[in-house]
Each structure stands twice: as C-alpha cells, then as structure tokens.
Amino acid sequence: MSSFPLSFARLQKAIGVRARRWRNNSHLRWLARQVATHAPVEARTPPVIIFNASTRLVGLSLNAAFSLLTAWALRLSGTPVVHFVCQRGLHPCVLGTNRDDPTQPPPCAACLAQSRAVYAHAQAVPFGYWKDASLSTALEGLTLSALMAFTYQGMPLGALVLPAVRWILRRHTLEDDEPTRYLYRQYILSAWSVGKQFDALLERVQPLAVVVFNGQFYPEATARWVAQQHGIRVITHEVGLRPFSAFFTEGEATAYPIHIPADFNLSPEQETRLDAYLSQRFQGQFTMAGIRFWPEMRGLDETWQQRLRAFRQVVPVFTNVIFDTSQPHANTLFPDMFAWLDAVLDLMRAHPETLFVIRAHPDELRPGKESRETVADWVERRGVKHLPNVVFVGPREYLSSYELIQRSKFVMVYNSSIGLEASIMGAPVLCAGRARYTQYPTVFFPASAEDYLRQAEAFLTADKINVPAEFIREARRFLYYQLFVASLPFEDYLEEDGIWPGFVRLKSFDWQALRPQNSPALRVIVEGITRGSPFVLDPTENAYARALPLMPEG
Known part of the structure; x- marks a missing residue:
C-alpha cells in the first residue's frame, strides 16, 4: 500500500495546525494593540518585571497565558510592565532540552517567532547568552555530587538548577554519567548568564516587584534568587486546581502556601x-x-x-x-x-x-x-x-x-x-x-x-x-x-486551543474585560502585585459564576 495518503493526511494536519496557530496569534496581537492603545501613557509607578521562559516553545501554555493576561491587566491599571525575554540566551532552556541528546540545540527560531506574538506592543528586554570562561573552567571534571553542591561567586547554582535537571530527565535519582553532567554544566552556565543579566536589569529599572513562573525551573529560580538578594518582592505562579485557574503567591507556588482565616467556615x-x-x-x-x-x-x-x-x-x-x-x-x-x-x-x-x-x-x-x-x-x-x-x-x-x-x-x-x-x-x-x-x-x-x-x-x-x-x-x-478562593479563574479569557493538550487560546472578548475592575481575579492579582494584598478571592463572592461580555462580532 502506498504511503502517499498517510503523508498527505499528515501534511493536511500540519497545515491546519499552522493555520490555527496563526489565527490564535493574530487575535493575540490584536488584543495586545488594544492594551497598548488604552494603557495610561505617563505612569508614575515603578514597573513590574515579568519573566516566564519555561512554559512554552510555541503556542500559548496555561502559565504563559497567566503571565500575559497579568501583564495586560497591570498595564491597563497604570502599572508599567517590563518583560525579560529570552533571545537565544539559554543553552539549552528546559523545554528545549532533548533528554536523549542534551547536546542538541533548542528550537530557538520557533520560540522567537512565538515571542514576537506574545510580547507584541509591549516593553520587552531581551537577554542573550553571556559565556563566562572562568566558570566553564571551574566546572570541568566535576562529579555529579560536586555539581549539585556547586556555588560560584556566592550564587548556589548547583541547587538552583537541580529541580530543572530532575524534571527534564524525568527522574529524582540522577545518574553520574557524562550526558547528565554535561546537561548540568550547561544549565549552570545558562543560569549564571541569566542571573548576571537579570541583576543588571534590576539595577537599571528598580522594579516594584518581580513575577515569575513557578520558581523551580532554573531560569526563573535564578531570577527569583537574584531579586531576593536585592530585597525585591517576588511573586510566583502556578496552575490552580480548577480548570483555567492560577495560583499566585509571594511564597513558593509549588508548595501552595495558603493562609485560611480562623473564622472562615463553609456556608x-x-x-x-x-x-x-x-x-x-x-x-x-x-x-x-x-x-x-x-x-x-x-x-x-x-x-x-x-x-x-x-x-x-x-x-x-x-x-x-x-x-x-x-x-x-x-x-x-x-x-x-x-x-x-x-x-x-x-x-x-x-x-x-x-x-x-x-x-x-x-x-x-x-x-x-x-x-x-x-x-x-x-x-x-x-x-x-x-x-x-x-x-x-x-x-x-x-x-x-x-x-x-x-x-x-x-x-x-x-x-x-x-x-x-x-x-x-x-x-x-x-x-x-x-x-x-x-x-x-x-x-x-x-x-x-x-x-x-x-x-x-x-x-x-x-x-x-x-x-x-x-x-x-x-x-x-x-x-x-x-x-x-485561592485558585483564581481565567476561564472568561481562555479555552483549549485544540492543538496540544494543556495549551490554550484567547477567547473573543473586549479589551475592557482586562481592566481589573471588570474581573475579580485580575483585580486580586493586580492588587496583590502592586499593594501586597493576599492573592485570594472574596469567599462570599462566587467569581466562577461571573461571565464577561464577549467581543462584538464583526
């Protein structure tokens, strides 16, 4: 039997995926332009830095969407946002790692193309790869245990990259072989590069706060550590328990620290x-x-x-x-x-x-x-x-x-x-x-x-x-x-993209739906980031029962 029908079917599917991704990104750019048009021009508050380099390569993952929608809501509330954006700066990034061949370079071209859509009409500060020859020399010949405990100029690089190494290799007990050590060294070198450039960004913009995904994967973990050395508040976020919901905290999002008032009882x-x-x-x-x-x-x-x-x-x-x-x-x-x-x-x-x-x-x-x-x-x-x-x-x-x-x-x-x-x-x-x-x-x-x-x-x-x-x-x-209460709903803005499990696309809604006063979840997030308020909804208000008006057709 000829393989032509199967190949043609795959080609059709690939074309369909590309078309849907183009439509999704076109809608994203349109909303980004609306936000840029209507955001206050002369902001008098320090900016918020948002950094998320570990949740997507192409498409829009849930956590990438949470970062983006948070940035838009902050800007519409009058708080400037600076995105710290990878531009071939991770060798490799976590999602771009081939666990069977760590020497394979990440798919930077596709990721950069997606970044142009995600950060359209926004203030984005790119970071590249800064090679440190002294650090490279210091890492040569180290055993796995030495890499795990490695510190350089006061930065605990070995500990910062360990969760990412375990996650991408899909194991807790790491093997002390050359592929594992190679990957560990590359993550350390990339983390150091990220840390130095993020430190320079903090010195330059003096942000009000920093928002990062998760805080466990090495790019964001490094940025979080650097910001904490400066005494800057760091907010981390992860997926919540409800579909299309997020969890934000000044603690470690993966630990889900939750403070329940003593007088809270279920009605x-x-x-x-x-x-x-x-x-x-x-x-x-x-x-x-x-x-x-x-x-x-x-x-x-x-x-x-x-x-x-x-x-x-x-x-x-x-x-x-x-x-x-x-x-x-x-x-x-x-x-x-x-x-x-x-x-x-x-x-x-x-x-x-x-x-x-x-x-x-x-x-x-x-x-x-x-x-x-x-x-x-x-x-x-x-x-x-x-x-x-x-x-x-x-x-x-x-x-x-x-x-x-x-x-x-x-x-x-x-x-x-x-x-x-x-x-x-x-x-x-x-x-x-x-x-x-x-x-x-x-x-x-x-x-x-x-x-x-x-x-x-x-x-x-x-x-x-x-x-x-x-x-x-x-x-x-x-x-x-x-x-x-602690899972903040984004279901008014997001739906499954129909391409990859866990990836989403933006629903049709008017830009005004992104203003904090029009969304209990976004109001909580903006006030939490800018004022230090708890990242929780009012327990007496059912935010999940609300529905934002859709963008008019045509």
Missing part, C-alpha cells in the same frame, strides 16, 4: 458547592493543567472483592510522580518518595495479614512526560510482586482509588492530593511527605520518619483507628479555599 451553599465538585472528582471527571488523567474509572469487580476478603484489612499506598516540582517541598521526613516506599516495604513484609495496594500516580506515564524512574521499576527492583499480600496498580489501570479508600483500614500517602480527599471521606490518612494540606490538621503527619513508622505500626495492629473530628472539617475548609 450551606459552599458545602453544597464542594460536594458537587467532589462528586465529579470521585467519578474521575476532572482536569489539571488542561490534562484529563482518567479517561475512565472502573470499580472493584468480583476478582477484586475476593482478593480483599482474603485479608484481615486493606491499606492503599498512594504514590507521586518522583520528578514533580512539588517533591522538593515534600521530602521532609524521608529523603525522597522511594526511601519512604523502602520503609513501607518492611511493614508489608512484617504484616502478611494486611493487603497493601500500591497505587501509582496516573500522571507517571503521561504521553510525552513519562517518568524514567517509576514505581513499577521500584516494584520490580525490590521484588515486591513476590509478596502475596501486595498488589501493584499501574498508572494506566483506571481502578477507582475512591472505592479502595472506602474499603481501607487506613490510607498511606506521600503528598498526593488524594490524601486530602480520603480525609474528607472519613478515612484515617497517614502522610509521609509535606503536602499542601499538611499546613492544617487534616491528616496524621508525624514529626519524623521514626514517628511515622511507629504510627504506621500502631495503625496496623489497632482494632480501631480514631480520626479526630477536626480532620474532616479542616480538610473540607482547606479544599474549598484552595478550589474557590
């Missing part, structure tokens, strides 16, 4: 709203950063029922994605998630009367983001499959975790969000890593690894586990606050 309407969300969640009907993890969700069939009945008790063990940027915050009791699993394995061997169900995170094998250090690998390496009282459920097995929780004696988690949901369901939850919700009394979270193992042993041998009543109340308060 009957808010309780109903939370229950409606949980009902969808328990059926697997949710997305995160534009990705739907559960195409389906299967219940516990008769085979599973027989397996459960064969044991005295059931304990689900929920894992995380090891290279995720939340993990540096989680590793407080144990060095990492696999160290925790090693400790849990000893408990599994000591308690044959208990069925342990190890549940891999559904994002662990997401296409295009597959982990290279998986729980399945750990199971194989540790011989777990030979234990008759342990079952491993892989990331592509769409078994209902919630039915497992209902049948469990207690639940073991590292820092997965399902721990919070299990607590809401009334299950005892033993948490091994610092999670978003461990800021509040929502789960059992011991103070050390030793205390954790003692607590786990006590739970396994107890006839009954008493869960403090406040756990459910605090878990519901925290989840509601995280969903509807």
Whole structure:
C-alpha cells in the first residue's frame, strides 16, 4: 500500500495546525494593540518585571497565558510592565532540552517567532547568552555530587538548577554519567548568564516587584534568587486546581502556601458547592493543567472483592510522580518518595495479614512526560510482586482509588492530593511527605520518619483507628479555599486551543474585560502585585459564576 495518503493526511494536519496557530496569534496581537492603545501613557509607578521562559516553545501554555493576561491587566491599571525575554540566551532552556541528546540545540527560531506574538506592543528586554570562561573552567571534571553542591561567586547554582535537571530527565535519582553532567554544566552556565543579566536589569529599572513562573525551573529560580538578594518582592505562579485557574503567591507556588482565616467556615451553599465538585472528582471527571488523567474509572469487580476478603484489612499506598516540582517541598521526613516506599516495604513484609495496594500516580506515564524512574521499576527492583499480600496498580489501570479508600483500614500517602480527599471521606490518612494540606490538621503527619513508622505500626495492629473530628472539617475548609478562593479563574479569557493538550487560546472578548475592575481575579492579582494584598478571592463572592461580555462580532 502506498504511503502517499498517510503523508498527505499528515501534511493536511500540519497545515491546519499552522493555520490555527496563526489565527490564535493574530487575535493575540490584536488584543495586545488594544492594551497598548488604552494603557495610561505617563505612569508614575515603578514597573513590574515579568519573566516566564519555561512554559512554552510555541503556542500559548496555561502559565504563559497567566503571565500575559497579568501583564495586560497591570498595564491597563497604570502599572508599567517590563518583560525579560529570552533571545537565544539559554543553552539549552528546559523545554528545549532533548533528554536523549542534551547536546542538541533548542528550537530557538520557533520560540522567537512565538515571542514576537506574545510580547507584541509591549516593553520587552531581551537577554542573550553571556559565556563566562572562568566558570566553564571551574566546572570541568566535576562529579555529579560536586555539581549539585556547586556555588560560584556566592550564587548556589548547583541547587538552583537541580529541580530543572530532575524534571527534564524525568527522574529524582540522577545518574553520574557524562550526558547528565554535561546537561548540568550547561544549565549552570545558562543560569549564571541569566542571573548576571537579570541583576543588571534590576539595577537599571528598580522594579516594584518581580513575577515569575513557578520558581523551580532554573531560569526563573535564578531570577527569583537574584531579586531576593536585592530585597525585591517576588511573586510566583502556578496552575490552580480548577480548570483555567492560577495560583499566585509571594511564597513558593509549588508548595501552595495558603493562609485560611480562623473564622472562615463553609456556608450551606459552599458545602453544597464542594460536594458537587467532589462528586465529579470521585467519578474521575476532572482536569489539571488542561490534562484529563482518567479517561475512565472502573470499580472493584468480583476478582477484586475476593482478593480483599482474603485479608484481615486493606491499606492503599498512594504514590507521586518522583520528578514533580512539588517533591522538593515534600521530602521532609524521608529523603525522597522511594526511601519512604523502602520503609513501607518492611511493614508489608512484617504484616502478611494486611493487603497493601500500591497505587501509582496516573500522571507517571503521561504521553510525552513519562517518568524514567517509576514505581513499577521500584516494584520490580525490590521484588515486591513476590509478596502475596501486595498488589501493584499501574498508572494506566483506571481502578477507582475512591472505592479502595472506602474499603481501607487506613490510607498511606506521600503528598498526593488524594490524601486530602480520603480525609474528607472519613478515612484515617497517614502522610509521609509535606503536602499542601499538611499546613492544617487534616491528616496524621508525624514529626519524623521514626514517628511515622511507629504510627504506621500502631495503625496496623489497632482494632480501631480514631480520626479526630477536626480532620474532616479542616480538610473540607482547606479544599474549598484552595478550589474557590485561592485558585483564581481565567476561564472568561481562555479555552483549549485544540492543538496540544494543556495549551490554550484567547477567547473573543473586549479589551475592557482586562481592566481589573471588570474581573475579580485580575483585580486580586493586580492588587496583590502592586499593594501586597493576599492573592485570594472574596469567599462570599462566587467569581466562577461571573461571565464577561464577549467581543462584538464583526
């Protein structure tokens, strides 16, 4: 059979993608021109610097859109904005790294073309690559451990680039081989280049504040560190829990620091709203950063029922994605998630009367983001499959975790969000890593690894586990606050672009919709950046029920 029809179909698809991208960027440029036309000309306030070099190459990702819309809202409110924009300045950038061949250069031409659309009619300060021969010499011949601890002229470059190296290589335990060391050296050299140029920019413009994506990937992590040395406020942002929502904070966005007022209690309407969300969640009907993890969700069939009945008790063990940027915050009791699993394995061997169900995170094998250090690998390496009282459920097995929780004696988690949901369901939850919700009394979270193992042993041998009543109340308060107060909605402005999962395009709306007074979310963000106000919505106002008027047709 000829390959011509297939090749023609691919050509048609490529042309269609290019056409849609051109339309999306044309609309973006049109809005940028409207913002430039209507923004106050003579601003008397210092500018805000916005830097996001790690969320896109082409197209508009969610976090790239959050940065852009924030910049537009600031400008329309009278606050100047300076974008710090990469112009072949990262060798390589994070998304431009080929993990199979770190020496391959990033796709700068396509990225620069997209930048011309994203930063149209805006004040953009480009940065290139500044090579430091002395730094290059200092890095030569260093082992991986030496690179991880490397400091240069007071800047902790090794620590600043580590999360990005782990993320792009899709593993926590890095291999001390030349490809890894090469990539580490290149990231350090690029981080130093970014840091020196960002320092010069800060000296020149004396900004009111700096806004960066995430704060974990090395370009933004370096800029954040430099700004903090100057005593400048730094705001980081990440995707929120709701679709098309963002989380902004003066802390570390990937740790999701949330302060809930002591007098905040859910009203009957808010309780109903939370229950409606949980009902969808328990059926697997949710997305995160534009990705739907559960195409389906299967219940516990008769085979599973027989397996459960064969044991005295059931304990689900929920894992995380090891290279995720939340993990540096989680590793407080144990060095990492696999160290925790090693400790849990000893408990599994000591308690044959208990069925342990190890549940891999559904994002662990997401296409295009597959982990290279998986729980399945750990199971194989540790011989777990030979234990008759342990079952491993892989990331592509769409078994209902919630039915497992209902049948469990207690639940073991590292820092997965399902721990919070299990607590809401009334299950005892033993948490091994610092999670978003461990800021509040929502789960059992011991103070050390030793205390954790003692607590786990006590739970396994107890006839009954008493869960403090406040756990459910605090878990519901925290989840509601995280969903509807701290997650700032951008759904009036964004929709899926129909090209790549997790990428978006701008809806049709009038430029005035970007003025802070016309959007609760943008008002909160602008006031948070310019005045230091909390990045939270008014809990009594349902910002998710508002809809902005669309731009008139024609």
